Amino acid sequence: MLIFDFDQTLYDTAGLVRAIKEVFASYGFDETVFDTTYKQARVTDESERALDYSFERHAEMLSRDGYDVDRVAMLRDLHACVSDAFVLPGVAEMLRNLLQKKEKLILLSAGNPNFQYQKVVASGLEMYFDTCIYIAGDKVLEVEKIIEKVDEVVYFINDKLQENIAVHQAFPQVRVITVYNAEKDTLVDVQNSGIPYVMNITDVINSKKND
Numbered sequence: 001m002l003i004f005d006f007d008q009t010l011y012d013t014a015g016l017v018r019a020i021k022e023v024f025a026s027y028g029f030d031e032t033v034f035d036t037t038y039k040q041a042r043v044t045d046e047s048e049r050a051l052d053y054s055f056e057r058h059a060e061m062l063s064r065d066g067y068d069v070d071r072v073a074m075l076r077d078l079h080a081c082v083s084d085a086f087v088l089p090g091v092a093e094m095l096r097n098l099l100q101k102k103e104k105l106i107l108l109s110a111g112n113p114n115f116q117y118q119k120v121v122a123s124g125l126e127m128y129f130d131t132c133i134y135i136a137g138d139k140v141l142e143v144e145k146i147i148e149k150v151d152e153v154v155y156f157i158n159d160k161l162q163e164n165i166a167v168h169q170a171f172p173q174v175r176v177i178t179v180y181n182a183e184k185d186t187l188v189d190v191q192n193s194g195i196p197y198v199m200n201i202t203d204v205i206n207s208k209k210n211d
């Protein structure tokens with residue numbers, strides 16, 4: 001069984017964010033306004049562990065900060081950004097290969113469940129997964145629920161290093177693979193974690209073969 005993360009593991013979410021930023025620019029909002037309101041919309045607590053981004057929340061932050069905006073038009077343009085254009089190269093083929101090998105695939109995505117669902121459906125990847133799980137926060141608890149029901153080898157494939165370390169420490173039997181995310185972590189930190197890693201998501205198949 002393989003448990004996949006979605007954002008920055010299968011999907012170029014940074015690319016989607018750049019597209020969202022362009023919509024903001026087209027409505028006259030500069031990068032500073034974008035960054036401030038994006039963070040407000042994304043994070044719901046100080047620890048930054050609860051993520052709740054949605055376009056509606058982001059537009060709401062603009063209004064809350066006193067900016068005047070054609071909300072309906074802007075939301076329409078923002079929703080139009082979400083598409084399969086941001087699926088990382090080789091991902092669909094990799095998932096197809098895994099299915100041919102009779103692997104069970106689970107998608108585990110943290111964030112605003114409706115927004116995550118919208119992205120996954122638009123990506124066209126939903127059909128490859130046996131189950132898609134959307135949660136607001138802690139993946140460790142969710143991994144526990146998944147693995148207690150199975151007795152096969154479970155892989156956990158994710159870009160977020162801190163989350164991977166937490167899963168690895170909680171469940172040493174789970175084979176965690178870090179997908180290197182240069183925007184979030186240094187390669188040295190990823191290497192020092194002692195957790196196997198790949199530079200590209202499509203290397204997961206090879207990495208899996210070797211163990």
Ligand SMILES: [Mg+2]
Pocket residue numbers: 005006007008009158159160
């Ligand atoms: Mg991720």
